[in-house]
Amino acid sequence: MADLKKSHHFSDFLKPSQVIYELKSREKVLAIEELLDVLAKEKLIKNKKLILTRLIDREQLESTAIGESVALPHARVNTGGEIAIAVGRSEKGIDFDSIDKKKVHLIILVVWNPTLPGLFNHLFAGLARFLRKPEYRKRLFGAPNKTELFKILSEIELTMPHEDRIISRASLLAKLQEIELRKKKASKEQLKELRKHAELIREELDEALLTRFDKLMERYGFAVAEVRDGACQGCNMRIATQMSSAIEDSNDIYICENCGKYLVAARKKKK
Numbered sequence: 001m002a003d004l005k006k007s008h009h010f011s012d013f014l015k016p017s018q019v020i021y022e023l024k025s026r027e028k029v030l031a032i033e034e035l036l037d038v039l040a041k042e043k044l045i046k047n048k049k050l051i052l053t054r055l056i057d058r059e060q061l062e063s064t065a066i067g068e069s070v071a072l073p074h075a076r077v078n079t080g081g082e083i084a085i086a087v088g089r090s091e092k093g094i095d096f097d098s099i100d101k102k103k104v105h106l107i108i109l110v111v112w113n114p115t116l117p118g119l120f121n122h123l124f125a126g127l128a129r130f131l132r133k134p135e136y137r138k139r140l141f142g143a144p145n146k147t148e149l150f151k152i153l154s155e156i157e158l159t160m161p162h163e164d165r166i167i168s169r170a171s172l173l174a175k176l177q178e179i180e181l182r183k184k185k186a187s188k189e190q191l192k193e194l195r196k197h198a199e200l201i202r203e204e205l206d207e208a209l210l211t212r213f214d215k216l217m218e219r220y221g222f223a224v225a226e227v228r229d230g231a232c233q234g235c236n237m238r239i240a241t242q243m244s245s246a247i248e249d250s251n252d253i254y255i256c257e258n259c260g261k262y263l264v265a266a267r268k269k270k271k
């Protein structure tokens with residue numbers, strides 16, 4: 001299993017056995033299932049049926065075809081491990097209800113553990129950076145065999161968080177708040193980017209957390225408050241020392257007992 005803190009290459013998450021050079025399936029759901037079979041065979045997932053349901057639910061919400069013949073079906077499900085990825089290529093292409101109507105020639109399927117929020121976000125950003133390059137896509141789609149395809153995929157570099165841990169849910173909420181606030185003064189073009197970013201973050205967070213977040217944003221204009229010198233910056237009330245130190249490095253969600261905002265540790269000054 002890859003060490004997430006030190007993973008900087010896509011190949012840290014991918015073995016050649018997780019790559020299908022030519023998908024047999026010509027249809028979306030069947031192709032997704034074909035990739036899940038690979039993960040099951042590699043013992044990277046146990047609950048194939050559940051994962052398939054989640055992936056299809058997600059596709060029905062909105063196609064994960066990101067344009068330019070690439071699709072990134074994904075689900076946040078506990079697989080027992082941290083992350084499971086399978087890649088499939090299709091010469092003839094698969095109809096994926098893509099926004100640009102193009103058929104999909106490359107599917108990167110990602111299943112990741114809900115206990116690792118932020119992970120998909122970073123992975124997605126890294127993948128998108130490479131897949132956006134026309135030159136890179138051309139080489140990927142044109143790979144003459146599986147070995148070459150794997151080699152080209154291995155070139156993808158990821159920028160995983162440098163902190164000691166994967167970003168916490170509270171900091172994701174804080175980031176989401178920053179984006180929601182920026183949306184208010186954004187130009188049309190910026191708005192599109194911000195929406196996309198917000199969507200990625202939302203995918204990492206639970207429905208209940210987000211519902212409450214949206215309500216707070218609507219009512220107060222902000223939903224997340226930093227804890228600075230032991231006090232909630234949303235209402236200036238002191239927070240129990242124990243709770244304050246727990247917030248420091250925890251993935252748990254804490255709520256200010258006084259003002260109800262989500263609490264996040266104050267950002268550490270860069271050394």
Ligand SMILES: [Zn+2]
Pocket residue numbers: 225232233234235236237256257258259260261
């Ligand atoms: Zn407060």
